Amino acid sequence: MSTCQSNLATSMTVSLREMRMVFERLLQVTRIESGLVPALRDCAVYSAALGGFARLPATLETISKATPSALSLEGSDDPVIHCGGQHAWLAADAALELAVEILKTGGRGIVTVRNAADIGELRVIEALAQRFGLKAIVAVGADRATIAVTPATDPDDIALLDKIRRDGVDVDAALWWELYHRSAEALAPDSYLSRRHAGPIIVEADGKVIGRQDEDETDFSLLLADAPNSAVSAKH
Amino acid sequence: MTALRRPAPAQDAYRIARLMRSAGEMMAPERLAAIQPSRVSASRALLSHAIRGRWQILCKRFEIDEKGNGVAEYRIDIGSWRFSFPVFSFEPSPHGRTGRIIGRAWDMMGALIEGDLSQVDFETTRNELPKLYEGRATPGTLIWCRSNRSGRFFESARQALTAGRQPDVAELAQTCYLMRNTGLDGNGTFGTKSFLAYEADHPLRWSLAAQMLCAYMMRVFAQDLLQHLVRLGSPQAPDMAKDLRRFLGVGNGSALGLMLFVNNHPRLIERWLFIREEAIARAKAVLPDDAGSQITKLLTLVDKAITFRTQDRAAYENFTRSDVLAEELQIIRRAVADLLQRWQAGNRFEAEPFAELAASLEGRVHAEAMETLHSLLIELVPDEADALVDGLVIDEELTGRPEMPVHRLRDLIRNDYAWAFKLNLEVPASERYVWYKSVTAEEPRRGLATEVGQNVVNLGLDLPRLVVALDRDLSAADPNLSTARFLFAHPQHRAIVTRVQALAGTSLHSPHADIMSGSFTPAHITRLLNVGIHGIDKTRDFLDRNLRGVLFHGAPIPEDIASGSADELWFYPAEPNL
Numbered sequence: 154m155s156t157c158q159s160n161l162a163t164s165m166t167v168s169l170r171e172m173r174m175v176f177e178r179l180l181q182v183t184r185i186e187s188g189l190v191p192a193l194r195d196c197a198v199y200s201a202a203l204g205g206f207a208r209l210p211a212t213l214e215t216i217s218k219a220t221p222s223a224l225s226l227e228g229s230d231d232p233v234i235h236c237g238g239q240h241a242w243l244a245a246d247a248a249l250e251l252a253v254e255i256l257k258t259g260g261r262g263i264v265t266v267r268n269a270a271d272i273g274e275l276r277v278i279e280a281l282a283q284r285f286g287l288k289a290i291v292a293v294g295a296d297r298a299t300i301a302v303t304p305a306t307d308p309d310d311i312a313l314l315d316k317i318r319r320d321g322v323d324v325d326a327a328l329w330w331e332l333y334h335r336s337a338e339a340l341a342p343d344s345y346l347s348r349r350h351a352g353p354i355i356v357e358a359d360g361k362v363i364g365r366q367d368e369d370e371t372d373f374s375l376l377l378a379d380a381p382n383s384a385v386s387a388k389h
Numbered sequence: 390m391t392a393l394r395r396p397a398p399a400q401d402a403y404r405i406a407r408l409m410r411s412a413g414e415m416m417a418p419e420r421l422a423a424i425q426p427s428r429v430s431a432s433r434a435l436l437s438h439a440i441r442g443r444w445q446i447l448c449k450r451f452e453i454d455e456k457g458n459g460v461a462e463y464r465i466d467i468g469s470w471r472f473s474f475p476v477f478s479f480e481p482s483p484h485g486r487t488g489r490i491i492g493r494a495w496d497m498m499g500a501l502i503e504g505d506l507s508q509v510d511f512e513t514t515r516n517e518l519p520k521l522y523e524g525r526a527t528p529g530t531l532i533w534c535r536s537n538r539s540g541r542f543f544e545s546a547r548q549a550l551t552a553g554r555q556p557d558v559a560e561l562a563q564t565c566y567l568m569r570n571t572g573l574d575g576n577g578t579f580g581t582k583s584f585l586a587y588e589a590d591h592p593l594r595w596s597l598a599a600q601m602l603c604a605y606m607m608r609v610f611a612q613d614l615l616q617h618l619v620r621l622g623s624p625q626a627p628d629m630a631k632d633l634r635r636f637l638g639v640g641n642g643s644a645l646g647l648m649l650f651v652n653n654h655p656r657l658i659e660r661w662l663f664i665r666e667e668a669i670a671r672a673k674a675v676l677p678d679d680a681g682s683q684i685t686k687l688l689t690l691v692d693k694a695i696t697f698r699t700q701d702r703a704a705y706e707n708f709t710r711s712d713v714l715a716e717e718l719q720i721i722r723r724a725v726a727d728l729l730q731r732w733q734a735g736n737r738f739e740a741e742p743f744a745e746l747a748a749s750l751e752g753r754v755h756a757e758a759m760e761t762l763h764s765l766l767i768e769l770v771p772d773e774a775d776a777l778v779d780g781l782v783i784d785e786e787l788t789g790r791p792e793m794p795v796h797r798l799r800d801l802i803r804n805d806y807a808w809a810f811k812l813n814l815e816v817p818a819s820e821r822y823v824w825y826k827s828v829t830a831e832e833p834r835r836g837l838a839t840e841v842g843q844n845v846v847n848l849g850l851d852l853p854r855l856v857v858a859l860d861r862d863l864s865a866a867d868p869n870l871s872t873a874r875f876l877f878a879h880p881q882h883r884a885i886v887t888r889v890q891a892l893a894g895t896s897l898h899s900p901h902a903d904i905m906s907g908s909f910t911p912a913h914i915t916r917l918l919n920v921g922i923h924g925i926d927k928t929r930d931f932l933d934r935n936l937r938g939v940l941f942h943g944a945p946i947p948e949d950i951a952s953g954s955a956d957e958l959w960f961y962p963a964e965p966n967l
Contacts, residue, residue: 165525168577181846188855188881221880234877246883250791250873257792258871284788314786318583330523340828341845347827350834350841351645352489353931364932367704368564370540371487372494 166321172198178336183217196242199280202317206324215240230260236269244269249278252302253285262302272298283311345380408670408744412896418913423756427764429665430924431597432940434778440955446947455621456480467592473506474606477515481538488642491830495535501603503529525580532575532603536568543567550619550626555967562702562964565939568611569640573600596781604940608639632965638942641925644935645911646833647918652850655898657783661922662897664777671773672766673744681732683769688725690765694718697961703927709757717758787891795875796868801893802860808901809853821905824849849904855885
């Protein structure tokens, strides 16, 4: 009977779906390449689940200035990723994928990441690896981190996603609502023209209706706000 | 090649697989739009479960004044599980009213909540529900919902009963509902319980079950509200006839958001289309008994469908009219009747008579009539169909294969997405459409790129262009390079590569279409969801993008279900003769 719900006024519990929706929109707002958004969104989810909710606004600011192409790769069997000062999340999936590739093709499954901003955030890889059924250990040093993946042997090693689904993640309510409202920047402004892009009928500014009105009780004022030279502003 | 938990023997599995259709035959949008409601549609599957389990629905309180303001509460017992359905009812207002989700006026709001509801949680739900996006559900809440009365038809029925007579069936049959769903939210939204967190023995664990129970409760409430308001004004007024109560379902309006749903739920789409195909194939493999009772059953169901289509009073825009389909179904009827006659006469030369029947009609009748036959065939294997639905517990997490060589990834793309390479994708960007959400109620919208502007985030999945662009970069890479190393050099492809690899080996997940094109009809995909997957009847189309139809049309009422007297074949109801 567990669920995600509101509790204390100053803190709340948010669901996986809510986090993904808000984080995805926040990343869309950064204008990062769209093909990177789902992966970075999940970095944000796991960072939040691992206690990093409060760091999200600063991380998103860094991501908005990111240059993903700045990353470079050195070596084959024991690769080293040079991040060129880019944020750790930009290297997280790349490092994990390389480690998985090496492990599955007979290697040790170890990758080194150097010169990443906020390098401690590479710990999200410990969560990301669970989707592959793997256990990842991320050892973070001053300017480098080592990622080692091995097959998971304990069900608890790959249970984080289910735990988030079941229990949600606690967050400071003010922070959540700030992020929630900011994520709305990914939505389009409402306008008379935009409202014509959906719905069973289109109402022209002069009140003429395009489409059938059987079983329609629409208050036209909802559709005609800010219409050019609107002649109709109330219910038809 | 089976979705059943207990796989069929290899020989049967081969037989079933052979009778299933390919993605190439099924995944064109217009073909998906032809799929008809069936036993594996969510609303019908819910009723199958309810009838089998004799679910109990009890009204605990109904405190609503003559204007429609007040509260009600229902209890639903499903085996050892109990659920509560609190309702908050409001006087209808014309202000801010619309069937679109931008509406700000609702005649009822409700919630489906696990267990008995405390007074504190009842009040919390009452306070939080109207906040919607900024509200928080109480513990154990599965779904929040809202709906509006169909003003004209609700009032007409109210006046008739108040005057001591039954409502005008012909009038009500234009839409077949008293209230229309305007929103069902769960799976973590507003703090509701995540679907994949439902316990292993949870009766609403299979996909869409919780939403459908909530919709059914809207129907229950709509009829109770009507009767209650009538009685307040006229204590001696008659009950609405039970046949009419069964005939009336709950309305539903859907639109562009379902295209985004399909993009974001490829596994659900794939699994649902697969189990429908499997159920049809299993039915086609049925060998009738000596009396041909299975053929007789099919004939009865085809007759039912013909009557239903003949009596349909709904008005359609571009969808095929029901009288046309009734004529097409007559062709099918003649073929089924002929099969029955031959079978009973001992002329049994087909090894798989139902498969032969379907094959002989394919291409000769309208696609919707053909899909009606397919849906009716599923009723020949009800237990197998129900078992397939129970397996619809779907995890949409997508995981790639970093070790896959580039040449293998390219083979996958060329095989699974061959359709994308056949499309004309050279449409100027200015002539493409953008799928987006408005800041107002997050309403999904679709407009020409030139009208929408460059700063709006395109939420539509441009699958064919993503695949073609990926293939172009793959073709320039070392074929033996791993996917991990390819993505390191081309991180912009990460999302599409993950999707392609995660869905490899399945083929029914994505419509074969350029959804950014002006020639794409959004209503086709809305119809797949509404008609095929949700099981909505009489879906009327508006401007090729909105649909309105009726759920639970003909479904048993709670007392039928509880008493065990419900008709399992309740669908396609004839108009009641009162």
